[in-house]
Amino acid sequence: MSVILEKAQKLFLSDNDAKVQTGHEFETVNYLVNGKIGIIELNRPDKLNAFNQTMRSELQAAIEMADNNDDLRVIIIRGAGDHFSSGADLKELVSAKHGIEAQLLNEYKPFLSRIAQSKKIYMAVVQGAAAGIGGSLALNCDLVVMAEDACLFQAFAAIGLVPDGGASWHLVNKLGYKKAFELCVEADKLTAQECQTAGLVNRISDQASLQDDAFAWATKLASGAPLSQQYLKRLLQQAQRASLHDTIRQEALYQQFCFNSEDFKEGVNAFFDKRDASFTGK
Template identity: 70%
Template sequence: MSAVEHETVTEQFETIKFSVQGKICTIELNRPSTLNAFNQQMRRDLHSAIDMADTNPSVRVVIVKGAGPCFSAGADLKELTAAKHGIEAQIMNEYKPFLSRIIQSDKIYLAAVQGAAAGIGGALALTCDLVVMSEEACLFQAFAAIALVPDGGASWHLVNNLGYKKAFELCVEADKLSAEECIQTGLANHSVAAGDLDEYTCAWAERLAAGAPLSQKYLKRLLQQAQRAGLHDTIRQEAQYQQFCFNSEDFQEGVSAFFAKRQPVFSGK
């Protein structure tokens, strides 16, 4: 690996810490005094940070985490109650764009959750492709406690993973799901001791970043489409994406590495 690939690039936003080292980008929510609650500035900063990560051709994996003991407490209620504009416009114009960017990205987004991922913070974590939680972390659906409903796509994630009845109970009771429950229901991938969260997440990100970018990009699209499509349409889509991958230089490299009994070096071409 060259010296350039080891170079660390950082960008300091008002509410976000942003860094790129090699193929890994880290986006850290950075309002620990408010438990990383979302205000307008954080929404703007996060959108800009995700845009920077997404347009950086060297980045293959993006880690999303929170500073301090909590991933995110959700929306900043002080700002929310003083809002002059409707919450519908805020969700559609300020939250949906960066959540959609994660979904549509060719890169892998990996959430590292410590403490609570509450409200829109939970929706952000669930929108990522993969989730690692510390053992004491939880997903907190706090909306009903203040007479609101889930937003940021949380209801979609919950009902598709938990089923209607369990999702309804969780939301109407403003209840929490432990890290273990999140793993059991498919809302998260792994849980680790709190002190190991960063190391585990970074190691996983490095392994993912060594994978074949084209294969990962089409896999992400394929699984998202398979959630909505029938079996016959999915087989047809698999065939199309498989042809794209088959025609790639990465496939030739993978085959060569297999027969040479060495690790492949993928280029994304």
């Protein structure tokens, strides 16, 4: 067993992690591969997985590694310890020499944009608090699974800041202006149930089964048709800002791409053969 796998064994959060095939050693991030599932784990549990410069850089690197691995279909992002992430490391933040704007645009935006633009499915698995830009990271994923006692914490206003990392976009689109304003100006929390009701979270699990439930869902999704998944991800993102007329045209275009694929032929054959389809992404 490699050194990284031996080290990772001590940090496993579920029985599924014991099947990890490979990984890469970072200082503040664990990157593991289990079949068609990539697992990226924020690993500063003693700091509540707060983002410092090293973690920002390593998360970007881990996401690039996962995104460039053609064997992976679903990428899970989670936090080690009791919390997903408490947001930015305030001790580092207050000593930022060049202000926060450049940091947000040059060190956070690249990995947030990479997730949004990726052909793969990204799933955030949230326990404890997802606060500040940690919450933004979770909301930026395609899917979110949350522990029943977890929360989304918009703490920015409590220290005189405003939401960042795209949080304001997600919140106002899901909650509406008035509720989003109240949440942010009060520096308040949303419970897991409130997040699910608002459409910010897909599923809720109890803490004990959170990781296994998320992995089971990721495994199911990883058996789906990759071309269909990547085009529907792009289509739904575009539909949020497009007209009905333009959306119908875009659907027709992507449908033609999928119709021409080997996966469509396999899906139809599997349907008539009454068997599970084996999709290849071609």
